[in-house]
Amino acid sequence: MSDTIDKQPNTKQPDAAPAARPARGGALLGDEVFTRHGEGPPPRNLAEHAYFSVWDLHAYYGESYIVQGVSFQVREGEILALLGRNGAGKTSTLRAIARVDEPAVRHGEIWLDHKPLHAMKAHGAAQSGVGLVPEDRRIIQGLTVEENLQLAQIAPPVGWSIERIYDLFPRLGERRKQEGTTLSGGEQQMLAIGRALARDVKLLLLDEPYEGLAPVIVQEIERTLEEIKRLGMTTIIVEQNAIAALHLADRAIILDMGEIVFDGTAKEVLDNTELRQEYLAI
Ligand SMILES: Nc1ncnc2c1ncn2[C@@H]1O[C@H](COP(=O)(O)OP(=O)(O)O)[C@@H](O)[C@H]1O
Numbered sequence: 001m002s003d004t005i006d007k008q009p010n011t012k013q014p015d016a017a018p019a020a021r022p023a024r025g026g027a028l029l030g031d032e033v034f035t036r037h038g039e040g041p042p043p044r045n046l047a048e049h050a051y052f053s054v055w056d057l058h059a060y061y062g063e064s065y066i067v068q069g070v071s072f073q074v075r076e077g078e079i080l081a082l083l084g085r086n087g088a089g090k091t092s093t094l095r096a097i098a099r100v101d102e103p104a105v106r107h108g109e110i111w112l113d114h115k116p117l118h119a120m121k122a123h124g125a126a127q128s129g130v131g132l133v134p135e136d137r138r139i140i141q142g143l144t145v146e147e148n149l150q151l152a153q154i155a156p157p158v159g160w161s162i163e164r165i166y167d168l169f170p171r172l173g174e175r176r177k178q179e180g181t182t183l184s185g186g187e188q189q190m191l192a193i194g195r196a197l198a199r200d201v202k203l204l205l206l207d208e209p210y211e212g213l214a215p216v217i218v219q220e221i222e223r224t225l226e227e228i229k230r231l232g233m234t235t236i237i238v239e240q241n242a243i244a245a246l247h248l249a250d251r252a253i254i255l256d257m258g259e260i261v262f263d264g265t266a267k268e269v270l271d272n273t274e275l276r277q278e279y280l281a282i
């Protein structure tokens with residue numbers, strides 16, 4: 001396919017995609033679509049047939065080689081937990097999927113609902129249904145809760161109505177006239193998720209939604225994510241609170257130093273003490 005990203009940078013890049021390490025426990029990318037025979041990336045021609053798939057993704061910050069040949073897929077309606085230690089490359093992978101400028105994707109393909117995101121910039125990816133809820137939430141200063149949500153709906157395709165978002169997060173409805181940046185951390189997280197849903201999202205990317213929040217607020221957000229799950233939203237969740245993410249997720253992948261070291265069910269990770277201790281320190 002001619003729209004594969006394979007820019008030749010001025011500087012060094014891997015001549016060939018490095019072979020993925022063998023899986024530890026679970027089946028690495030082992031399902032009916034990406035069946036692996038030996039090592040190396042899965043066949044790219046199958047990547048576009050999954051609902052969401054990343055194929056042999058390599059991404060860089062300047063010359064720093066961070067995402068090192070990542071491949072995985074997500075089925076429609078599935079929740080995937082993307083786990084790994086601090087600095088493993090989780091945020092970078094989400095940012096690459098959302099097609100923000102950094103890290104720069106130099107090789108690989110990203111497909112959502114048969115559309116090639118790798119050929120797009122952030123604006124196109126968002127219009128095609130990628131909803132990134134970044135770690136720092138990015139609530140817009142000087143705007144009320146409601147204005148933050150309205151701003152998300154300024155360009156089509158529009159997703160949930162604002163009233164529906166208030167039904168999911170009643171606290172946001174109560175504070176609709178309050179300036180967004182004056183909300184508590186948990187409420188800002190709700191607003192960030194609400195803002196993603198205000199667009200027509202096909203793939204929700206949550207980067208550490210529980211970070212820095214009190215346990216009672218984490219539970220409240222967990223309940224809304226359960227609700228979003230029931231509605232069939234395809235989601236990738238990155239979380240340091242791996243246990244909470246694994247309880248929500250159907251499947252999990254573990255990143256280590258920019259490579260996938262495990263791909264399997266959430267239950268397999270919960271049941272595998274050795275794997276959790278080695279890569280998640282839990
Ligand atoms: N803007 C950046 N410029 C250079 N290196 C970065 C940048 N952001 C992250 N990194 C590096 O990329 C690696 C992966 O970071 P990140 O994707 O944020 O990891 P995680 O989200 O798993 O904690 C780390 O070594 C980090 O230092």
Ligand SMILES: [Mg+2]
Binds near residue numbers: 091
């Ligand atoms: Mg991160």
